[in-house]
Amino acid sequence: MVQVKQILLKDNIQAREPNKDDFIQNTVEVNESNIPDDKVLVRLVDVSVDPYLRGRMSLGKSYIEPFKPNEPILSGCVAKIEKVGKNVTNFAAGDYVAAMLPWQEKAVVSVGKDWVKVDPKMAPLPSFLSLLGMTGLTAFHGLMEIGEPKAGETLVVSAGSGAVGSVVGQIGKILGLRVVGIAGSEDKIKFMVNELKFDAGINYKSPHYKEELAAACPKGVDVYFENVGGEVSDAVWPLLNFKARIPLCGVISAYNKSADIGPRLQIPLLKTSSKMQGFIVFNYADKNPQAIKQLSQWLKEGKIKDKHTVNQGFDKIVPSFLSLFNSNHLGKMVIEISKD
Amino acid sequence: MVQVKQILLKDNIQAREPNKDDFIQNTVEVNESNIPDDKVLVRLVDVSVDPYLRGRMSLGKSYIEPFKPNEPILSGCVAKIEKVGKNVTNFAAGDYVAAMLPWQEKAVVSVGKDWVKVDPKMAPLPSFLSLLGMTGLTAFHGLMEIGEPKAGETLVVSAGSGAVGSVVGQIGKILGLRVVGIAGSEDKIKFMVNELKFDAGINYKSPHYKEELAAACPKGVDVYFENVGGEVSDAVWPLLNFKARIPLCGVISAYNKSADIGPRLQIPLLKTSSKMQGFIVFNYADKNPQAIKQLSQWLKEGKIKDKHTVNQGFDKIVPSFLSLFNSNHLGKMVIEISKD
Numbered sequence: 001m002v003q004v005k006q007i008l009l010k011d012n013i014q015a016r017e018p019n020k021d022d023f024i025q026n027t028v029e030v031n032e033s034n035i036p037d038d039k040v041l042v043r044l045v046d047v048s049v050d051p052y053l054r055g056r057m058s059l060g061k062s063y064i065e066p067f068k069p070n071e072p073i074l075s076g077c078v079a080k081i082e083k084v085g086k087n088v089t090n091f092a093a094g095d096y097v098a099a100m101l102p103w104q105e106k107a108v109v110s111v112g113k114d115w116v117k118v119d120p121k122m123a124p125l126p127s128f129l130s131l132l133g134m135t136g137l138t139a140f141h142g143l144m145e146i147g148e149p150k151a152g153e154t155l156v157v158s159a160g161s162g163a164v165g166s167v168v169g170q171i172g173k174i175l176g177l178r179v180v181g182i183a184g185s186e187d188k189i190k191f192m193v194n195e196l197k198f199d200a201g202i203n204y205k206s207p208h209y210k211e212e213l214a215a216a217c218p219k220g221v222d223v224y225f226e227n228v229g230g231e232v233s234d235a236v237w238p239l240l241n242f243k244a245r246i247p248l249c250g251v252i253s254a255y256n257k258s259a260d261i262g263p264r265l266q267i268p269l270l271k272t273s274s275k276m277q278g279f280i281v282f283n284y285a286d287k288n289p290q291a292i293k294q295l296s297q298w299l300k301e302g303k304i305k306d307k308h309t310v311n312q313g314f315d316k317i318v319p320s321f322l323s324l325f326n327s328n329h330l331g332k333m334v335i336e337i338s339k340d
Numbered sequence: 341m342v343q344v345k346q347i348l349l350k351d352n353i354q355a356r357e358p359n360k361d362d363f364i365q366n367t368v369e370v371n372e373s374n375i376p377d378d379k380v381l382v383r384l385v386d387v388s389v390d391p392y393l394r395g396r397m398s399l400g401k402s403y404i405e406p407f408k409p410n411e412p413i414l415s416g417c418v419a420k421i422e423k424v425g426k427n428v429t430n431f432a433a434g435d436y437v438a439a440m441l442p443w444q445e446k447a448v449v450s451v452g453k454d455w456v457k458v459d460p461k462m463a464p465l466p467s468f469l470s471l472l473g474m475t476g477l478t479a480f481h482g483l484m485e486i487g488e489p490k491a492g493e494t495l496v497v498s499a500g501s502g503a504v505g506s507v508v509g510q511i512g513k514i515l516g517l518r519v520v521g522i523a524g525s526e527d528k529i530k531f532m533v534n535e536l537k538f539d540a541g542i543n544y545k546s547p548h549y550k551e552e553l554a555a556a557c558p559k560g561v562d563v564y565f566e567n568v569g570g571e572v573s574d575a576v577w578p579l580l581n582f583k584a585r586i587p588l589c590g591v592i593s594a595y596n597k598s599a600d601i602g603p604r605l606q607i608p609l610l611k612t613s614s615k616m617q618g619f620i621v622f623n624y625a626d627k628n629p630q631a632i633k634q635l636s637q638w639l640k641e642g643k644i645k646d647k648h649t650v651n652q653g654f655d656k657i658v659p660s661f662l663s664l665f666n667s668n669h670l671g672k673m674v675i676e677i678s679k680d
Contacts, residue, residue, distance in 0.1 A: 055611075229606045243623075251606040260607055264600045266569045266591040269618040271395075276605070277615040283583075 001029050005314050006104035011069045012059045015258030017325060022057070023318050024070070030106050037087040042079040043106045044314075044337040045096065048129040049075060049321040050163065054255040064280075072102035076134050078118065078125045080340070082106070096120055098128040103317055105337065114285075123299065123306075130163055130332035131299060131306035132292055134281055139167035140291045141284035142247035143225060146277045151176030153222035156213075156239075158232050160198065161188035163332035164249060167295075168225045169198050170304045177223070180216045182232060191330045195305060210235045220244075226276070229253045230262065237268035244274040256325065307331025341369045345654050346444035351409045352399045355598030357665060362397070363658045364410070370446050377426040382419040383446045384654075384677040385436065388469040389415060389661040390503065394595040404620075412442035416474050418458065418465045420680070422446070436460055438468040443657055445677065454625075463639065463646075470503055470672035471639060471646035472632055474621055478589060479507035480631045481624035483565060486587035486617045491516030493562035496553075496579075498572050500538065501528035503672035504589060507635075508565045509538050510644045517563070520556045522572060531670050535645060550575045560584075566616070569593045570602065577608035586616040596665065647671025 008024040035041055053075055056067045067073055081095045088111060091097065099115040101107065118128040130136055142164075143149055155172040159165040160181025169192065172179040180200045181192040189201035200216040202209065213235050220241040226233060230253030254260040269276060284291075298304040309329035311320045316335050324333060348364040375381050393415055396407045407413055421435045428451060431437065439455040441447065458468040470476055482504075483489055495512040499505040500521020509532065512519040520540045521532040529541035540556040542549065553575050560581040566573060570593030594600040609616060624631075638644040649669035651660045656675050664673060 248606055248610050251610055254607055260604045262604045264602045265605045266588055267594055267600055270588050270591055273618045273620060273623055275617040278610040278613045283613055
């Protein structure tokens, strides 16, 4: 028996910002010596926190079931398999996997259908949560399948310095588009322009935000990759070109609100014959192998950067998650739980 | 020389309902005896009025240029060609055409590239403005190209008793969908259910509109054909199924407003991986021949009804147009100007 920490959701969180009191940290016992035949013992190595988890903390119909009170929260993690039950044949002790796992240092769990064995020689382990994992695939599929990017067009991406946006913009540059990133601090703007090589970075907190965005898009906007919503995006609609495409990936400005009121979208979409389409990465799971191949190649060739903000230790999971709504982190937020 | 009536736009109309003082009725002289070599003399037979014309009366960037002050208003018309200039070879005196023409009883005009010769033996002339013309093609292309209807799914159409909506719903029935029409009067509801054979008709003026709409869509909404916008449509968003499609054809509730404020659309589209796409019928012009063939066949087989509300006389053009925003007309509004 070993004592390990776990984090539970205290209760479903309705229209407000979450805080540390919404989570319960427990200690539970894990029986390491007697693994049931069809289960495995995993140890968390890296934990990913993402804004979409906020949605699962609310109640209500969505593309994915809400977390339940007093049950563990799950997120994308890299874990090491320490032991396997007799009937488990597709994984072995010593393997690393990228999987949806509970926030618990060690756990005895069933193998999920969507677990992916990852090779630590191919890329640093946190990359399997970012560029080669959920956020990189989200960026790739959303841009390619819905955004239909064409060289010479203008791509605007909100939260352009974040885990998804930073990849969207870099793919846009590789494909020959003009890329304009939107973010909320000067550090993020510098990161987008200097490190990621976006053509422009616009601070939505500027008093002249609308004018600056318009000036950065002299030929209008052909693709708007939506991560934010609210007033940040309202400034984009008047700039849409004919037949613009809007992959709708996230709406972080609305996750903590009970109602999201603003200009309705029908008129700008109608006037320009534009398309807005919501998606989740799982919709395109059949195309993951090609996407990972392409992203790995760009990473190897130095054409794309995989930026992480890494915090250390299990106790940083909740604060890292909470900071997503107000933080100045760059790229993908990862919490390193254990190292070999 | 002959004296004929014409109607001009007095000035661009900003955010308000148009009224009769926005239009100037003139008398102009037309030289019937001396047609320039590359022009034709046309006589209006039927004039179409449609809500989208309101958009062209405003200023501002859109998919089509605004009408100019003191210039004639154009709309879809059926006209008879009375004389042709020497160099006109594709039309002859006596031909009927469906064309965008000025509101002027007779006119000497150039032949447009998009003029279509119509055969009065094939269908009644007003049908070339409705089912076999712009509104029928709008319904067909929007539903087929963006709505991607599948048998067994639920299709909701707003303004379901109107020129476009009545065709959308009937095509939905032919294809085996459950069809729910939304409209604003009991006469329109009866028309949709009894004459067009929709499965249900919902009155958005009912105090229990939201509940009634939800009850009419027990399996949720797979396709929402959007003609109206505003609160009428806000009631549809909570009913969207996973991967719903929303062809965005018109927003009549917003045409007379300076701002259209309400719940933003990102959250419902994101939660359901749904798509909203604006369009105009011209985007699919290359597919008109097949569409007209299919619609004519359904008309001949009695599977689809082409309902007109016909007003008589040139002086009814403006009142008919104005009534679109408040009227109780059914199907396509047509003004009959002259008969043979």
